[in-house]
Amino acid sequence: MSAPAFAFDNSYARDLPGFWAAVQPAPAPEPRLLHLNCELAEELGLDPAALSGPAGAALFAGNALPAGAQPIAQVYAGHQFGGFSPQLGDGRALLLGELIDREGRRRDIAFKGSGPTPFSRRGDGKAAVGPMLRELLIGEAMHALGIPTTRALAVAATGEPVWRESVLPGAVLTRVAASHLRVGTFQYFAARGEHDRVRQLADYAIARHDPALAGDPDRHALLLHAVAQRQAALVARWMEVGFIHGVMNTDNMTLSGETIDYGPCAFLEAYQPEAVFSSIDHQGRYAYRNQPVIARWNLARFAETLLPLIDDDADAAVARAMTVLDAFPDWLEAHLRVARLMRLGLPAPATAADPADLALLDDWLGLLQSQRVDHTLGWRRLADAAEGQAALLQALFAEPASLAPWLARWRARCAVVDGGQTSPAAAAARAAAMRRHSPWIIARNHRVEEALAAASDHDDLGPLQALLQALREPFEERPGREHLAEPAPSEVTAAYRTFCGT
Numbered sequence: 001m002s003a004p005a006f007a008f009d010n011s012y013a014r015d016l017p018g019f020w021a022a023v024q025p026a027p028a029p030e031p032r033l034l035h036l037n038c039e040l041a042e043e044l045g046l047d048p049a050a051l052s053g054p055a056g057a058a059l060f061a062g063n064a065l066p067a068g069a070q071p072i073a074q075v076y077a078g079h080q081f082g083g084f085s086p087q088l089g090d091g092r093a094l095l096l097g098e099l100i101d102r103e104g105r106r107r108d109i110a111f112k113g114s115g116p117t118p119f120s121r122r123g124d125g126k127a128a129v130g131p132m133l134r135e136l137l138i139g140e141a142m143h144a145l146g147i148p149t150t151r152a153l154a155v156a157a158t159g160e161p162v163w164r165e166s167v168l169p170g171a172v173l174t175r176v177a178a179s180h181l182r183v184g185t186f187q188y189f190a191a192r193g194e195h196d197r198v199r200q201l202a203d204y205a206i207a208r209h210d211p212a213l214a215g216d217p218d219r220h221a222l223l224l225h226a227v228a229q230r231q232a233a234l235v236a237r238w239m240e241v242g243f244i245h246g247v248m249n250t251d252n253m254t255l256s257g258e259t260i261d262y263g264p265c266a267f268l269e270a271y272q273p274e275a276v277f278s279s280i281d282h283q284g285r286y287a288y289r290n291q292p293v294i295a296r297w298n299l300a301r302f303a304e305t306l307l308p309l310i311d312d313d314a315d316a317a318v319a320r321a322m323t324v325l326d327a328f329p330d331w332l333e334a335h336l337r338v339a340r341l342m343r344l345g346l347p348a349p350a351t352a353a354d355p356a357d358l359a360l361l362d363d364w365l366g367l368l369q370s371q372r373v374d375h376t377l378g379w380r381r382l383a384d385a386a387e388g389q390a391a392l393l394q395a396l397f398a399e400p401a402s403l404a405p406w407l408a409r410w411r412a413r414c415a416v417v418d419g420g421q422t423s424p425a426a427a428a429a430r431a432a433a434m435r436r437h438s439p440w441i442i443a444r445n446h447r448v449e450e451a452l453a454a455a456s457d458h459d460d461l462g463p464l465q466a467l468l469q470a471l472r473e474p475f476e477e478r479p480g481r482e483h484l485a486e487p488a489p490s491e492v493t494a495a496y497r498t499f500c501g502t
Contacts, residue, residue: 003055003059003064003065003066003067004046004047004050004051004055004056004059004066005066005067006046006066006067006068006069006096006097006099006109007045007068007099007100008068008069008096008097008109009097009098009099009100009106010068010070010097010098011098011106011204011208012072012095012098012108012179012204013070013072013095013097015204016200016201016204018197019074019075019185019197019201020072020073020074020075020095021072021073021075021089021117021118021119022070022071022072023071023072023073023094023115023117023118024071025063025065025111025114025115025172026062026114026115026116026125026126027062027063028061028062028063028156028158028159028160028170028172029158029159029160030157030158030159030160031058031060031061031063031156031157031158031159032057032061032156032157033052033053033056033057033060033154033155033156033157034129034133034154034155034156034157034171034455034461035133035136035152035154035155035461035464036048036051036052036056036060036153036154037136037140037151037152037153037154040151040152040153040176041153042102043101043102043103044101044102044107044109044153044176045099045100045102046099051154056154057156060153060154060155060156060172060174061156061157061158061172062094062111062114062115062172065096066096068097069096069097070096070097071094071095071096071114072094072095073090073091073093073094073095073117073118073119074089074090074093074180074185075087075089075090075119075188076089076090076182076184076185076187076188076251077184077187077188077191077250077251078182078184078187078249078250078251078252079184079187079249079250079251079298079301080249080251081249081281081283081285082285084187084191086188086191086192087119087188088119088121088184088188088251089117089118089119089188090119091116091117091119091120091121091123091125092112092113092114092115092117092120092123092124092125092127093110093111093112093113093114093117093175093180094110094111094114094117095108095109095110095180096109097109105178106178106179106208107176107177107178108175108176108177108178108180109153109174109175109176110174110176110177110180111172111173111174111175112127112132112135112172112173112174112175113125113126113127113128113132113158113170113171113172113173114172124162126158126160126162126170127162127170127171127172127173128162128164128168128169128170128171128456129155129157129168129169129170129171129452129456130168130452130453130455130456131263131499132152132155132171132172132173133155133171133451133452133455133456133464134262134263134452135150135152135155135173135175135262136152136155136173136468137443137451137452137464137467137468137471138262138265138443138448139151139152139259139262140152140471140472141442141471141474142259144471144472144473145241145439145442145474146237147234147237147238147241147243147259148178148230148234148237148256148257148258148259149259149260150176150177150258150259150260151175151176151177152173152174152175153174153175153176154173154174155171155172155173155174156171156172156174157169157170158170158171158172168456169456177254177256177258177260178209178254178256178258179205179208179209179255179256180254180260181201181204181205181208181209181254181256182250182251182252182253182254182255182260183251183253183298183299183301183302183305184249184251184253185201186198186201186202186302186305187250187301187305189201189305190304190305195308195309198305198306198308198309199309202219202220202223202306202309203219205223205255206219206223209226209255209256210222210223210226220306220309220310221306221310221320221321221324223306224299224302224303224310224321224324225324227257227299227302228299228325228327228328228331229331230255230256230257231253231257231298231299231328232295232331232332232335233257233331233332233335234257234258234259235291235292235295235332236332236333236335236336236339237335237339238259238291239288239291239292239336240336240339240340240343241267241376241439241442242267242268242271242288242375242376242442243266243267243268244265244266244267244268244275244276244277244278244286244287244288244291245259245261245265245286245291246263246264246265246266246276246277246278246281246286246498247261247263247264247265247280247286247500248286248291248294248295248298250298250301250302253295253298253299253302263498263499263500264277264278264279264281264498264499264500265277265498266278266445266496267375267376267442267443267444267445268288268375268376269374269375269376269444269445269487269488269493270372270373270374270375270487270490270493271365271368271369271372271374271375271378272288272369272372273287273288273289273369274287274288275287275288276288277445277496277497277498278497278498278499278500279497279498279499279500280499280500292329292332292333295328295332296325296328296329299324299325299328300321300325303321303324304321306321337349337353337358339437340361341353341357341361342433342434342437343379343382343434343437343438344357344360344364344382344410344434345382345383345386345414345431345433345434346360346413346414346417347417356413357413360406360409360410360413363406363409364406364410367402367403370402371396371397371398371399371402371403372398372490373396373397374396374487376438376439376440376442376485377396377440377485377487378393378396379434379438380438380439381393381396382434382438383430383431383432383434383435383438384431385407386414386427386430386431386434387427387428388427390403414427414430418430435475436475438475439474439475440474440475440476440477440485441470441471441473441474441481441484441485442471442474443467443471444484444485444486444488445488445493445496445498446488446492446493446496447467447483447484448467450463451463451464451466451467452464467484470484
C-alpha cells in the first residue's frame with residue numbers, strides 16, 4: 001500500500017544539523033483512523049480522499065510514511081514549574097517534515113505518541129486515545145474562537161494498549177504547527193554555552209517567522225520584541241475566553257505565538273481568577289490569573305538566551321531586553337482591555353480608554369467573581385441585556401438584585417455612546433456585535449470528559465463528533481445544543497482535575 005503524497009520541504013532538518021535526532025515511528029499492529037480533519041487537509045494542499053481509509057490509517061499511525069518524510073525528534077530544554085531541565089526534547093513526538101500550504105505558509109507536520117526517541121527519559125513514547133482526542137477537541141475549539149493554535153490533522157488508533165494508571169487504548173496524533181520552535185529550544189544550547197548555535201537557531205527563527213528582520217544588524221533584539229508581542233496577544237486571548245493552559249513551561253511557549261500542548265488545560269466556569277484544574281500544579285503557579293505573569297517570566301528566560309546576540313556589552317544587552325520585558329504587561333493588558341470593552345459593547349480605545357469605561361469593566365468582573373457567575377454565559381447573556389432582555393443574565397446571579405445598579409450605569413453609558421439615546425436598532429446592532437465576540441459554547445470540561453470517555457472506553461465517537469461540530473460554531477445558538485452550553489454543577493467543577501496524559 002503506497003502512502004499518499006506530501007510535498008515536503010524540510011528546512012529544520014536541512015538547515016539545523018545537530019539540533020535533532022533521526023528516529024523512525026514505532027509500528028502500530030492494528031491502525032485505524034479515528035478522525036481526519038478534511039478542512040485542514042485541504043488547507044495544507046492535501047487530498048482528503050487519499051488520506052482516508054486504510055491508507056490514511058497506516059500513514060497516521062506511522063506504518064507507511066509518505067515520500068520525503070524525514071522523521072526527527074527535536075532537542076530542547078525547559079523550565080518545568082520553575083525548575084530547569086537541561087535536556088527534554090521530543091520524548092514521544094516526531095517532526096515528519098514541513099509543507100507549504102495553499103496560502104504560502106510553512107507548516108510543520110508532526111506525530112505525537114509515535115514511540116520512544118533518544119529523549120524519552122525512560123518513557124514509552126506512546127499516547128492514549130483520550131489525550132490525543134483532547135488535543136483535537138481543544139485545538140479546534142481554540143481555532144474557531146480565533147486563537148492561534150496548533151491543530152490536529154488526524155488521530156489514529158494503534159490497536160495496542162498503553163499503560164498509565166490503567167491500561168488504555170493507544171493512539172497517535174498528527175499535529176500541524178507554524179513551527180515547533182520553543183523557548184526551550186534556545187535554552188538547550190544557551191545552557192551549554194553554544195552561542196553560535198543559539199545564533200544559528202535565532203536566524204532560522206527569524207527567516208521562518210519574521211523574515212522582514214533578516215539581515216538587520218539589530219535582528220536578535222527585534223526577535224525578542226516580536227515574540228513578546230505575539231505572546232502578549234495570545235495570552236490576552238486566553239484570558240478573554242477563560243482558558244487555562246495548565247502547563248506553561250518554557251518548552252510549551254512557541255516563538256510563533258501559537259498555543260501548544262493541550263494536556264492539563266481547562267476553561268473557567270464560575271469566574272474565579274485563582275482557578276487551577278491541573279493535577280500537577282500543586283502550588284497554583286499556572287492558575288488562570290497568573291498566566292500573564294508566567295508569560296513574562298518565560299520571556300525573560302528567552303531573553304537570557306539572546307543576550308550575547310543582542311549586544312557585546314552585557315549590561316547594555318540586559319537593559320535592552322528589559323525594555324521589552326517591562327513593556328510586556330502593558331501590551332497584554334491593552335489587548336485584553338480592548339477585547340473586554342468590545343464584549344461590553346463599548347468603544348475600543350484608540351489610545352487611552354475612558355476611565356468610566358474601565359470602572360464599568362472592573363466592576364463587571366467584580367460582580368462575576370463575587371456572584372460566581374459562569375464566565376462564558378455571563379458575557380453572552382449581557383448581549384441579551386443590551387436588547388432589554390436581562391432575565392437570562394439575572395438568572396446567572398445568586399443575588400440578582402446586585403446586578404441592577406451596574407446595569408443602570410452600563411445602559412446609561414451605552415446611551416451616551418449612541419448619541420444620548422439608544423434606539424431599538426442601535427441596541428440590536430450592539431447586541432449582535434457583542435455576540436460576535438462572546439461565544440455561547442466553549443469546550444466545557446465535563447462535556448469534553450464525557451466525549452473522551454465514550455471514545456476511549458466504549459469506542460463510541462458519536463459524542464465527540466457532536467461536540468466537535470458545536471465547538472466549530474461557538475458563536476451560534478443552535479437548538480439541540482443547549483446542554484453543551486450549560487456549565488457543570490458546581491460540585492463537579494470543584495472536584496475537576498486534568499492530567500498531562502504522559
